[in-house]
Amino acid sequence: MKILVFNGSPKRDKSDTMHIEYCTGCFSCMLNGGSCICDDDMKKILKEIPESDLLIFSFPLYVYGMLASMKAMVDRLLPLASMEMREVDGSYRHVERTDLSHLKYVMISGCGFPNSRNNFESAVAQFIKLFPENHTVITIPESPMFNAPEAAPVTAPRLELVMEAGKQYAEKLCIPEEILAEIRTPMIPEEEYARIVNQC
Numbered sequence: 335m336k337i338l339v340f341n342g343s344p345k346r347d348k349s350d351t352m353h354i355e356y357c358t359g360c361f362s363c364m365l366n367g368g369s370c371i372c373d374d375d376m377k378k379i380l381k382e383i384p385e386s387d388l389l390i391f392s393f394p395l396y397v398y399g400m401l402a403s404m405k406a407m408v409d410r411l412l413p414l415a416s417m418e419m420r421e422v423d424g425s426y427r428h429v430e431r432t433d434l435s436h437l438k439y440v441m442i443s444g445c446g447f448p449n450s451r452n453n454f455e456s457a458v459a460q461f462i463k464l465f466p467e468n469h470t471v472i473t474i475p476e477s478p479m480f481n482a483p484e485a486a487p488v489t490a491p492r493l494e495l496v497m498e499a500g501k502q503y504a505e506k507l508c509i510p511e512e513i514l515a516e517i518r519t520p521m522i523p524e525e526e527y528a529r530i531v532n533q534c
Contacts, residue, residue: 338379338386342393342404352379356406363413368431376410383414384432388440391461394477395445398456408464423466438507439465444477446531448524470509472499476521478531488521 352375363370370376383389393404400408415428441461447453454473462469479485480493495517499509520527 335387336385337388337390338382339390339392340404340407342391342401352376354379354403354407354410357409357412361412361417364415364417364428368413370410370413372410376407379407380411380413383411383437384434387436388438389465390440390442392442395443395447395454395457398453399460400457435467437465438468438470440470440472440503442472442474444474444480446476446478448476448520448527448531450475450518470503472496472509472514473518475518476527479521479527485521492517492521 354376355372355374358371360371368380370380391400391404393400396402399405414431414434416431418429419426420429439461441458443454443457445453450473453475458471458473461471474492474496480489482489495513499513499517502509502513
């Protein structure tokens with residue numbers, strides 16, 4: 335299985351992120367056989383996507399959605415589609431140039447809020463709209479705790495659970511809902527987490 339991972343975690347000067355220009359919305363890619371006017375690293379990504387079996391999108395939640403660098407990359411997926419439109423389940427979608435039906439998609443997102451409710455919904459909705467089939471979504475509240483060594487007594491069991499989710503996915507290409515639901519729950523009580531953060 336070939337896995338392509340898009341890591342949206344910003345590291346500033348230490349980042350090894352590929353250079354990707356913003357989409358100009360010129361539609362040249364859709365009119366000219368999938369060729370984009372931007373000469374950057376996106377060409378390599380667009381070549382690798384159809385050759386992959388699984389795409390993993392990992393990013394921190396920024397203002398209830400993807401951060402700008404990952405959204406820029408997602409915008410640049412346009413060359414994979416044509417100008418032709420087709421109605422699917424009540425809305426219209428551009429027809430893919432290449433058969434991508436074999437692809438599976440995983441979204442992994444953490445946030446600094448104490449719960450998953452009313453925080454991840456817009457990011458999840460966009461992800462499912464982009465990839466309506468073969469998708470799995472993992473959302474993790476209180477994720478800054480993973481960077482605090484003193485929080486290890488509560489973060490270590492959660493990391494083990496996430497690793498179990500990965501193992502289940504590797505074996506069965508799905509994760510049981512009970513594991514996903516537990517990952518979505520706060521590691522410490524919401525009020526306690528908010529109190530600790532507010533004291534920083």
